[in-house]
Amino acid sequence: MPSPRIQALEKQCARIGQSQPESHFMKDYHSSALTLYKDCPQWEKTARAMAYAIVNQEASVLPGDTIGGRVYHLKEAPVEKTDPDLDYLTEARAAFRKVYPEADELFENQLIGGTAVGHITWFFDRILSLGVTGLRARYEEALSHARDEEAGQFYQGVLILLDALLEFNDKHIEVCRKAGNDELAERMARVPRYPCRTFREAVQSFFMQHIVVMKENPFGGNGPGRLDYYLWPYLERDLAAGRITMEEAREIIDELFLRIDERLYGRDTWVEAIVVGGTYPNGCSAVNPLTYMMVESIMELDITHPSVYIRLPENPPEDLLRLSARYMTSGRNRAQILYDPAVIGALVERGTPMRDAVEYACGGCMEVGVQGMTSDYLYIGYHNPLKMLELMITGGVCLRTGKKIRSFHAEKSLAGYDNFEDFYRDFIEEAGRLTRIYLHEQDIFSERAQKARPSYLISSMIDDCLERGRNMHAGGARYHDYGGTPIALPNVADCLYAIRRAVFEDKICTADELIGALKDDFADCARLQKQLRNLPKYGMDHAEADEMARRVAADFADMYLSYRTRWGGKGKPVILTFVYAPRAAAILGATADGGNAGRLISHGVTPQSSSMTEGITAAISSTGRMPFEKFAGGASTMWDFDSSWATVPVIEAVLKTFIEKGGQIFQGNTTPLEELLDAQLHPEEHRQLIVRVGGYSARFVALTKELQDDIIGRMRHGA
Amino acid sequence: MKERIDIMSELTHIIFNIQRFSVNDGPGIRTTVFMKGCMLNCLWCHNPESKSPRPQLMLTPRQCIGCGECVRVCPKALHSFTEDGVHLIDRGSCTGCGTCAQECVGALELCGKEMAADEIIKEVMKDLPFYKNSGGGMTVSGGDPLFDPAFTLELVKKAKEAGLHVCIETSGFSKWENVEALIPCVDLFLWDVKETDSARHKEYTGVPNELILDNLRRLDAAGAKTVLRCPVIPGYNDRSEHFAAIAALAESLSHVQEINVEPYHPLGQSKSEAIGKEYALAGLAFPKEEVVKEWIAEIQNNTRVPVKKA
Incomplete structure (x- = not known):
């Protein structure tokens, strides 16, 4: 149970969260650009307008606050007129369409996705250890010998934003004093201006820079990352000096989490991830008392933000495994467990040196990126290989509309192939072409962002922006990677395996018969449909079916990994399904594995629910054959557990075996099915029910009916 | 040895x-x-x-699509369908050979494997x-x-x-x-x-x-x-x-x-x-x-x- 003070704060968080004041941040940003700074060059205009909007926010401190700073994200005042110089989308969209006139058809058929920004973590610890003043000094120094004009402009932009951060902070000091909160006033006078001396100061310094950075980069998916790792040295010192107790520290963490939630209250698809535990650069476990404390804290609070994820180091301590299992069973479906050797291994395979790879965190859901070294197209969205396969089978005809999709290049249908390998090769080739278009789209957007969204403040805490004199979009970030998702890979694998067996090997049907059945959604083809369903599937621990899944996943991963971004980064496959299952289902026809049109797709690399007939151990064994070493952006698995057996020891054993088999990311639900069904009928009685949707957790009753059904329909492995 | x-x-x-x-x-x-x-x-x-x-034939009527493959392949002609589509099996004479189950798409299953x-x-x-x-x-x-x-x-x-x-x-x-x-x-x-x-x-x-x-x-x-x-x-x-x-x-x-x-x-x-x-x-x-x-x-x-x- 949280302390009485925290319980009261929890109520306050819900109250303020639900009735947030309107933010005029974006309005100020644009209007100041159009008026005050209209004559500035673009680099300076973007900096000064952003600084203006930051400083112009209200400084709000409530009685009882021990952490200062309140900004909100849910209600933005309408922006009457926007400055085109700050618009990073319109022009890029037009540029993309100029290169790819068939863009609409590609989007509609999910052959490529759009673009999303954010999903990164930054080195906020620089401000903790140097203070804004110290960080500022480094940029002043760099400015004095900038290598070129662009570098000089970048350094000046950073200085403008760092000053704005301090100015906004300083507005709070007066407000605190007026409210009689001298202790907080003292602390805010000290940090983030100067280096932190205590745990309390470190939390304050972290929070102030966090809320300002999140205003500059208001994208769900950006988050603190390894908060326990960077805060622990301060707590350790305080504990040694007897300045604080663990109970006091816990209350500070509880308050911090509530304040993170209050800004985003109820907007559950916005994910701010804290990734605890993990590994030091020398390979040792970085698990510390704050690791446990942060998990315990989020388990007890009735909030959906922040998302707290556990990084298990190699040979994880027994009690951390136990805590992970307990987090799964009684963490209200918020747990996500990452296994370091599998994730770090994939980053190293991508070409990231070990010393950087160990610093990984999740931006948002589970997009793996190195903290403080990655640019912010780390997660761009999804495209739909299962739709591509549909078009490959039909020769480019959409099964839903009967229309020929010209932007999908297929010379012939499946009936034109006399062997499986040729069909497979052509499919992969076309999927690869589409993937390159999708990634090229990001290059076009990134080029625009470099000028229209220079992100000075967050760039100031991303390596190697300082050394290179460039913002993160302009080649400043050490890793300029784009992470995207080819969804439904398990479905694609099952379909390809069914095609190979049914059409080419066992000759259950001809290609034309299969195409005909798919067009009719298996009406009058019940026997063929059952025969296709009865073929082995990925998830049954069947060597051949699993090999197909491994092959398909590896080939799609390579499409990403072989792309070189405009600053020499790579495409990174991020295998998750998030909220996409209903959207994908809406455009899919019947599938070659015997699925009807519109059937929901699988989650991440988790086998299809209908394929997991041999139990969860078989399904995990199959999953273990996936090429995790290629999933440099992370590959998620979703395991929904029947509450009748989902005890801590069983889940601990399942999790332990999962990681021994090389699995990367483990998440799931343990809420009884009956409770979910009842919540659909009586939402008012289940307001506090939180479920894992896929990469994030949300209040069940706030989800769409389609997403609720997606969760309800998942295999629960009744024992 | x-x-x-x-x-x-x-x-x-x-x-x-x-x-x-x-x-x-x-x-x-x-x-x-x-x-x-x-x-x-x-x-x-x-x-x-x-x-x-002994191995035994199991029939799950829900899964039967009435395709009649079992009638066709049974060596002893033990499967039949009534006019209402009800699937009947003469179990007394069934040896559990499993031929029908192999052809069936889900309703018939041979329970028991040596x-x-x-x-x-x-x-x-x-x-x-x-x-x-x-x-x-x-x-x-x-x-x-x-x-x-x-x-x-x-x-x-x-x-x-x-x-x-x-x-x-x-x-x-x-x-x-x-x-x-x-x-x-x-x-x-x-x-x-x-x-x-x-x-x-x-x-x-x-x-x-x-x-x-x-x-x-x-x-x-x-x-x-x-x-x-x-x-x-x-x-x-x-x-x-x-x-x-x-x-x-x-x-x-x-x-x-x-x-x-x-x-x-x-x-x-x-x-x-x-x-x-x-x-x-x-x-x-x-x-x-x-x-x-x-x-x-x-x-x-x-x-x-x-x-x-x-």
């Missing part, structure tokens, strides 16, 4: 299911091997398809990492493993050689020698105590319980660990005297690890229908959760051995 191995591997038995991820048949995560053939004939049998030692111990062990070993991490292993169930004691002995020996934790789930109705032979290769016996009153035991299961209880006492005297598995069927054995007798039995023994209360579930009904048999307890429903808790409490009041729901 080679010849001997060949002879050893000649033993086979009809297995009707190898269920991975069993968490209710002994400690940890286990794989349960279900053998066909049973000495008892319990009214409430959960696995009616396990009673006969397997050698090595084959079974190979299947069981697939989940070894899960056993290692959970303290689990293999459970032999049925039917009744003691229906074919020679085969079961070979199976558990091979399991032990492979380093597996082994449980046997049995009614215990067998010659003592058969039970005794298993002791070195079995870590835990899941021993059924279906009814403590012998006359009733005979009425419900077809056999009296003296031999079963005698074997249990001798097993205990030999130091073997047991879990008493007590199916509780409302209206049959949910009597206070029976609960008291279970507790007393556990108290009189030295190596009982746990008492499991297994509340009645009617899942045997659909399976009875699938093999064309009538279900004796048709209409009996799941007992309520509170009632089960009362049963557990009643037993627990009279013994120090932990009583749990299985």
Whole structure:
């Protein structure tokens, strides 16, 4: 149970969260650009307008606050007129369409996705250890010998934003004093201006820079990352000096989490991830008392933000495994467990040196990126290989509309192939072409962002922006990677395996018969449909079916990994399904594995629910054959557990075996099915029910009916 | 030597299911091997398809699409459809050859497959990492493993050689020698105590319980660990005297690890229908959760051995 003070704060968080004041941040940003700074060059205009909007926010401190700073994200005042110089989308969209006139058809058929920004973590610890003043000094120094004009402009932009951060902070000091909160006033006078001396100061310094950075980069998916790792040295010192107790520290963490939630209250698809535990650069476990404390804290609070994820180091301590299992069973479906050797291994395979790879965190859901070294197209969205396969089978005809999709290049249908390998090769080739278009789209957007969204403040805490004199979009970030998702890979694998067996090997049907059945959604083809369903599937621990899944996943991963971004980064496959299952289902026809049109797709690399007939151990064994070493952006698995057996020891054993088999990311639900069904009928009685949707957790009753059904329909492995 | 191995591997038995991820048949995560053939004939049998030692054809009418392939391929022409589309099987003449099930897309299934111990062990070993991490292993169930004691002995020996934790789930109705032979290769016996009153035991299961209880006492005297598995069927054995007798039995023994209360579930009904048999307890429903808790409490009041729901 949280302390009485925290319980009261929890109520306050819900109250303020639900009735947030309107933010005029974006309005100020644009209007100041159009008026005050209209004559500035673009680099300076973007900096000064952003600084203006930051400083112009209200400084709000409530009685009882021990952490200062309140900004909100849910209600933005309408922006009457926007400055085109700050618009990073319109022009890029037009540029993309100029290169790819068939863009609409590609989007509609999910052959490529759009673009999303954010999903990164930054080195906020620089401000903790140097203070804004110290960080500022480094940029002043760099400015004095900038290598070129662009570098000089970048350094000046950073200085403008760092000053704005301090100015906004300083507005709070007066407000605190007026409210009689001298202790907080003292602390805010000290940090983030100067280096932190205590745990309390470190939390304050972290929070102030966090809320300002999140205003500059208001994208769900950006988050603190390894908060326990960077805060622990301060707590350790305080504990040694007897300045604080663990109970006091816990209350500070509880308050911090509530304040993170209050800004985003109820907007559950916005994910701010804290990734605890993990590994030091020398390979040792970085698990510390704050690791446990942060998990315990989020388990007890009735909030959906922040998302707290556990990084298990190699040979994880027994009690951390136990805590992970307990987090799964009684963490209200918020747990996500990452296994370091599998994730770090994939980053190293991508070409990231070990010393950087160990610093990984999740931006948002589970997009793996190195903290403080990655640019912010780390997660761009999804495209739909299962739709591509549909078009490959039909020769480019959409099964839903009967229309020929010209932007999908297929010379012939499946009936034109006399062997499986040729069909497979052509499919992969076309999927690869589409993937390159999708990634090229990001290059076009990134080029625009470099000028229209220079992100000075967050760039100031991303390596190697300082050394290179460039913002993160302009080649400043050490890793300029784009992470995207080819969804439904398990479905694609099952379909390809069914095609190979049914059409080419066992000759259950001809290609034309299969195409005909798919067009009719298996009406009058019940026997063929059952025969296709009865073929082995990925998830049954069947060597051949699993090999197909491994092959398909590896080939799609390579499409990403072989792309070189405009600053020499790579495409990174991020295998998750998030909220996409209903959207994908809406455009899919019947599938070659015997699925009807519109059937929901699988989650991440988790086998299809209908394929997991041999139990969860078989399904995990199959999953273990996936090429995790290629999933440099992370590959998620979703395991929904029947509450009748989902005890801590069983889940601990399942999790332990999962990681021994090389699995990367483990998440799931343990809420009884009956409770979910009842919540659909009586939402008012289940307001506090939180479920894992896929990469994030949300209040069940706030989800769409389609997403609720997606969760309800998942295999629960009744024992 | 080679010849001997060949002879050893000649033993086979009809297995009707190898269920991975069993968490209710002994400690940890286990794989349960279900053998066909049973000495008892319990009214409430959960696995009616396990009673006969022979392979049996099972029909799930819901899954039948009426394609008529079974009619076409059956060598003895035993399948037919009525005008209303009801699928009929002349079961009396069925030899369980399985030809129809091979063609069928889901409704017909041949229950029971002849397997050698090595084959079974190979299947069981697939989940070894899960056993290692959970303290689990293999459970032999049925039917009744003691229906074919020679085969079961070979199976558990091979399991032990492979380093597996082994449980046997049995009614215990067998010659003592058969039970005794298993002791070195079995870590835990899941021993059924279906009814403590012998006359009733005979009425419900077809056999009296003296031999079963005698074997249990001798097993205990030999130091073997047991879990008493007590199916509780409302209206049959949910009597206070029976609960008291279970507790007393556990108290009189030295190596009982746990008492499991297994509340009645009617899942045997659909399976009875699938093999064309009538279900004796048709209409009996799941007992309520509170009632089960009362049963557990009643037993627990009279013994120090932990009583749990299985």
